[in-house]
Amino acid sequence: MANYDRREHLKAIHASRKALTYQKVDEVIKRLIRANGSINFNSVANEAGVAKAILYNHPELRERIETLRQQQAQAPTAKQIKREMNESNKDALIESLKRRIKKLEEENKQLREQLKVAYAEVYKKL
Incomplete structure (x- = not known):
């Protein structure tokens, strides 16, 4: 027990949760693209089971959703x-x-x- 570092353990938990969230969001986006579904913050958050704030606060996810939303708006x-x-x-x-x-x-x-x-x-x- 002397080697236990609470900070490192919390960082590892946070990293695994973040990776899981990214994976869920990525799968939902791929599924919506295949199904020709509407891609926006609400639909992705509802499908992935995450809060919209997570999508807005992570620049990579936010940029990806905004780009896909813009592409869908331009497509006839x-x-x-x-x-x-x-x-x-x-x-x-x-x-x-x-x-x-x-x-x-x-x-x-x-x-x-x-x-x-x-x-x-x-x-x-x-």
Whole structure:
């Protein structure tokens, strides 16, 4: 017991708790990135089970969360992407539909001709 140093023991406990907190926060951030979840101080703190103050008081964690939050804010949402696709692809879509209509009209015309021939054959048999 003579070699026991309380300060060193407390420093070791503090370091292990800090490492565990960093690990939990890191896992939560990775999970939120994979799930396309919202990354902010509230969501990370709630998911990791730590206080927001811990996230704010550790510069590395704070900087990482702020960076990821900023990246998510700049990334377009699914609605924005769809709207942009609709605007940029509108002309191509119209042309594609016009070609399809033309093809269907031609097919319809051929079927009407075949029907006329079939009616004529039936009429001859009578």
